Amino acid sequence: MEQKRFYVFTANGATTQYHRDLKGCLSHKITDNKQKQLDVNEGRVESEVAIANFEYNHAKYQKISCNTPRNDCISTFELEKKKLKTMLGSVNRVSLTTDFWKSEQKIGFMCLTCHFVDSNWKLQKRIINFCDVPPPHSGVVNSDAIFKSLLDWGLENKVCTITLDNANNNGAAVRILKDVIKRKLMLGGKIFHVHCCAHIINLLVQDGLSEIETVIENVYESVKYLIASEARLIKFGEIAKQLQLPSKKLILDCPTHWNATYAMLVAALEFREVFPRYKDRDAGYNWLPSNED
Structure with missing residues (x-):
């Protein structure tokens, strides 16, 4: 706690001494600067006054670096990914759905979802990848992005169906994936039928409509x-x-x-x-x- 200070009141009303001490008073800075800029992007507080405020008001407050929450997020992700890999290890076949789109910043993204039936015969779906895909979004680029995810999750020999939008580049991507997966699976003597369901669904819907x-x-x-x-x-x-x-x-x-x-x-x-x-x-x-x- 800061020691109390006493000031002499002069007849002429001078406050120079008061203002001089006020500038160096930590308590005054804490009160007067509660809205000091916080560096949100880096995840840490830039203002020493704000840090002092936290330390003063919270006895258990501990300053952490911006790497701490980042590492916590990565650790949680890796733990959940390990659990999902264990679950997928007991699955014989999976179906995939994916979608490509562009953000307002013109960045292309791919979201890949895995659908499967678990050991309790319940239908499950999990997003196994959400990543940016560099242009151009050709069949080769799209198929590479999907197959890279399959390798990462160990699902390259478990694909049953792939469903995408009815676009030419997606059709080409499925044909490439089908050839790549078949060539890989021929070595193990185990081949599943890989095909795109979107075109078939679209034909059925359009025929009915x-x-x-x-x-x-x-x-x-x-x-x-x-x-x-x-x-x-x-x-x-x-x-x-x-x-x-x-x-x-x-x-x-x-x-x-x-x-x-x-x-x-x-x-x-x-x-x-x-x-x-x-x-x-x-x-x-x-x-x-x-x-x-």
Whole structure:
């Protein structure tokens, strides 16, 4: 604890001595500088005053370096990875799903998920890799990134299926992976069927949707027309409110999400009584689904 100091009050009101001592007073610095800059990026406190504040108010406070939390995170990751490797060691086959996208900083990332049935016959899924993938995202680059992860986890001889987006580079990646894995497995005399499910799923979905292509087009254009204007949405919402319908939102189909068409139709079905009433109020709306639709 700092010793108390006494100051003489002068008749002329001079405070020079007071201000001089105040500048060197640690307690004053702690109180006056609580918002000193903390170096968040490096994970350590740059302000000596803030450190002194922690030490003063918390008897058990211990200063740590920025490497301590980093090492703790890495140790936890390695421990959990070891547990997952042990679990995957008892699995005969796994299925993979992966996706590639770009961040706002234009950095390409890959997320690789492993799906398998555990010893209790429960379906499990685990992300086994999330990493940046340098451009160009060709079939060779994508296949290299996936196969590197398989080697890291010891899954190169356990792949049953691979599901990716229906893109040309992903199709090429699957063909390359199939050849690489087969060549490797031939040496051990054990070959699983490796194929891309996305294209097959897409063909099945598109074939089914073709039966109601006109209906989907009308609903899609209706939703697109309505959400393009806030005034239209307000008018549409007022009609829904008059009919005492639940306050749900319209959903527009997204080409990159294969289940988005279903979500759009389900949402639109809730407002099937609203669309014809809206048509009576907006002559520019030309995609009204029929009663049969």
